[in-house]
Amino acid sequence: MSKNNIDAYRRKFLVGTGVAAAAVTVAPGLLLRQAQAKPADEAVTDKVRWGMLIDIDNLPNGGQGVVDACKKEHGWGNETHSNDKQKTHWVRTVKVTEKLTKHSFQLPVMCQHCETAPCADVCPTGASFKRADGIVLVDKHICIGCRYCMMACPYKARSLVHEAIYDQKPDSPRGKGTVESCTMCVHRVDEGKQPACVESSGGAIVFGDLNDENSEISKVLKEKGGKQIRADLGLNTGVRYQGI
Amino acid sequence: MSSNSKVSYSEVKNNGIGFYGLLGIFGLFLLAGVVAFFTMEHNGHHISGMDNQIVWGLPHIFAIFLIVAASGALNIGSIGTVFGKKAYQPLGRLSGLLAISLLVGGLLILLLDLGRIDHVIMMIKGFHLNFKSIFAWNMILYGGFIALVGLYLWAMMDRSKTAKKLYKPIGISAFTWRLILTTGTGSIFGFLVARQFYDAAIMAPLFIVLSFSVGMAIFIMVLMSAYKWTNRELGDFVLNKLRYVLAVFILGVLLLEVTRQLTNIYATEHHGVEAFILKGGNIYSTLFWYGFILIGTVIPVFLIFCKKLKNNRMALYLAAALTTIGGFCLVYVIVIGGQAYPLVLFPNAEVTSVYADGVINSYSPSKWEVMLGLFGVALTLAMVTVGVKALKFMPVSLADSVVDPHS
Numbered sequence: 001m002s003k004n005n006i007d008a009y010r011r012k013f014l015v016g017t018g019v020a021a022a023a024v025t026v027a028p029g030l031l032l033r034q035a036q037a038k039p040a041d042e043a044v045t046d047k048v049r050w051g052m053l054i055d056i057d058n059l060p061n062g063g064q065g066v067v068d069a070c071k072k073e074h075g076w077g078n079e080t081h082s083n084d085k086q087k088t089h090w091v092r093t094v095k096v097t098e099k100l101t102k103h104s105f106q107l108p109v110m111c112q113h114c115e116t117a118p119c120a121d122v123c124p125t126g127a128s129f130k131r132a133d134g135i136v137l138v139d140k141h142i143c144i145g146c147r148y149c150m151m152a153c154p155y156k157a158r159s160l161v162h163e164a165i166y167d168q169k170p171d172s173p174r175g176k177g178t179v180e181s182c183t184m185c186v187h188r189v190d191e192g193k194q195p196a197c198v199e200s201s202g203g204a205i206v207f208g209d210l211n212d213e214n215s216e217i218s219k220v221l222k223e224k225g226g227k228q229i230r231a232d233l234g235l236n237t238g239v240r241y242q243g244i
Numbered sequence: 245m246s247s248n249s250k251v252s253y254s255e256v257k258n259n260g261i262g263f264y265g266l267l268g269i270f271g272l273f274l275l276a277g278v279v280a281f282f283t284m285e286h287n288g289h290h291i292s293g294m295d296n297q298i299v300w301g302l303p304h305i306f307a308i309f310l311i312v313a314a315s316g317a318l319n320i321g322s323i324g325t326v327f328g329k330k331a332y333q334p335l336g337r338l339s340g341l342l343a344i345s346l347l348v349g350g351l352l353i354l355l356l357d358l359g360r361i362d363h364v365i366m367m368i369k370g371f372h373l374n375f376k377s378i379f380a381w382n383m384i385l386y387g388g389f390i391a392l393v394g395l396y397l398w399a400m401m402d403r404s405k406t407a408k409k410l411y412k413p414i415g416i417s418a419f420t421w422r423l424i425l426t427t428g429t430g431s432i433f434g435f436l437v438a439r440q441f442y443d444a445a446i447m448a449p450l451f452i453v454l455s456f457s458v459g460m461a462i463f464i465m466v467l468m469s470a471y472k473w474t475n476r477e478l479g480d481f482v483l484n485k486l487r488y489v490l491a492v493f494i495l496g497v498l499l500l501e502v503t504r505q506l507t508n509i510y511a512t513e514h515h516g517v518e519a520f521i522l523k524g525g526n527i528y529s530t531l532f533w534y535g536f537i538l539i540g541t542v543i544p545v546f547l548i549f550c551k552k553l554k555n556n557r558m559a560l561y562l563a564a565a566l567t568t569i570g571g572f573c574l575v576y577v578i579v580i581g582g583q584a585y586p587l588v589l590f591p592n593a594e595v596t597s598v599y600a601d602g603v604i605n606s607y608s609p610s611k612w613e614v615m616l617g618l619f620g621v622a623l624t625l626a627m628v629t630v631g632v633k634a635l636k637f638m639p640v641s642l643a644d645s646v647v648d649p650h651s
């Protein structure tokens with residue numbers, strides 16, 4: 001990864017492009033909630049907690065579209081030297097079959113943006129961190145590639161880049177020897193847009209502010225609930241599911 | 245009182261082919277490790293056997309093993325200083341040297357395996373340390389260990405009054421520090437709540453007793469080899485002391501490991517991983533039962549307690565070697581076995597994906613990882629070899645007439 005790339009990235013999410021929670025009136029019936037882009041000098045605030053609610057019953061193709069959209073947005077998964085178990089996966093679809101009932105469903109699994117993120121707790125350098133607005137990120141500038149965060153993640157959401165990466169997306173710098181995972185499309189969110197997977201989901205994924213009780217996501221969650229994977233771990237994830 | 249008054253120390257005088265030949269062999273391994281590092285650094289980790297399922301591999305096993313052994317090797321000195329056992333005091337210097345060397349060997353492996361070693365410089369410059377991270381704490385603990393053991397060596401070796409006065413307090417601090425250090429190393433795993441095999445507070449005490457046994461075993465081998473090769477006298481008095489302490493430590497590891505596995509068995513959610521490790525019919529169950537239990541515990545204990553083998557040096561050396569192998573097997577089972585068993589996303593369900601969800605992961609290290617691991621071992625041994633040649637670490641004689649207070 002070129003140094004400039006990282007620098008730009010770092011400036012972007014550290015030095016303070018932020019977005020405020022300013023709610024914009026939502027057209028009734030639309031499962032979307034827009035956030036308004038804020039001036040670049042406004043800091044990221046903890047008044048907001050970004051989250052996603054994934055309704056797997058309405059997600060076409062078991063969530064494969066989500067995976068494709070993410071790949072397209074961030075450019076991961078195009079490694080040529082790494083074997084299948086070494087390739088990066090920011091999001092994958094997992095098929096689950098209950099042993100007793102044989103009930104089966106499929107869901108996309110990515111970084112769950114935990115409130116108490118184990119990866120950020122264990123990271124020796126602080127490269128893994130949770131932004132004030134709840135998005136869990138890796139600062140590739142200071143990640144030393146020790147992989148302790150990968151050992152700590154209950155969701156296998158993180159990947160080490162096992163080879164040099166070329167043709168990167170400007171908004172998603174990636175680097176050999178550093179760890180990466182779903183950024184909740186922080187570059188889009190900071191511009192007031194939705195994450196790429198949300199846009200691709202045909203309304204099956206709601207993105208929004210979990211702290212704002214009037215947001216669409218909060219309303220749906222309040223009414224219908226949303227489950228966490230491994231809720232027993234008490235991580236209070238920012239990504240919730242319906243239908244699991 | 246730094247040591248028995250009868251004991252005198254000297255540098256190793258041998259300048260023969262033996263000495264340089266030994267260094268030459270270590271040098272080859274060191275070179276191989278450097279080649280492995282640059283190759284991996286240049287190509288990325290895809291040339292290694294590690295992947296995004298088994299993220300820590302052979303280098304980590306070697307590193308953890310050496311670091312754990314480091315704190316254990318210091319015990320021999322501590323028994324003399326902290327617990328005032330005179331018989332151990334002449335061994336204190338060598339024990340300190342070995343401890344520092346093991347730690348440096350282990351740490352360098354860890355460092356050379358990093359994905360971005362260049363970022364470590366950034367980390368130090370910018371003081372990017374996350375104090376919530378046990379890993380960050382360990383870095384401080386390791387640095388402090390090297391400094392304290394350095395001081396401890398000085399207190400043992402310097403003739404000044406200050407050194408003599410500080411000998412005991414420094415020895416106690418070094419001993420306390422090493423206990424914290426091993427707790428820290430064990431806690432690296434204890435903090436991994438998501439991994440079924442690690443999630444236990446007993447990990448830390450287990451690592452402490454493991455450090456006792458492998459540290460003692462490695463010390464015995466180094467001591468016996470060094471005295472043999474330098475034609476210095478080493479009596480049965482010292483060896484028999486070490487022999488029985490080793491046995492106690494081996495049984496201590498067994499006790500804690502059995503306790504850990506039993507508590508795991510009682511926790512329902514850990515049944516799967518326990519069965520996998522203990523009776524999975526895989527490499528981990530083989531390493532556990534044959535490597536750790538049989539080779540690393542039962543046989544050494546037999547070799548130590550068998551009446552016919554009393555004062556038999558071959559038997560003691562073998563017991564120490566097997567204990568070392570057994571300890572290594574246990575660390576292998578913990579590090580790799582714990583990762584090979586898939587993460588449980590949904591209890592009581594089967595999961596599949598294109599990304600190895602729900603499958604038992606396999607691991608076969610590449611030659612690069614082997615080279616990196618052996619680099620650490622070679623570095624440790626080279627440091628000890630150069631150390632005893634340059635400074636007065638070894639008593640001229642450890643014959644019974646010198647060290648046995650009753651003779």
Ligand code: SF4
Nearest residue numbers: 123143144146147149
């Ligand atoms: S791999 Fe990078 S992000 Fe992960 S714990 Fe290590 S330094 Fe932190």
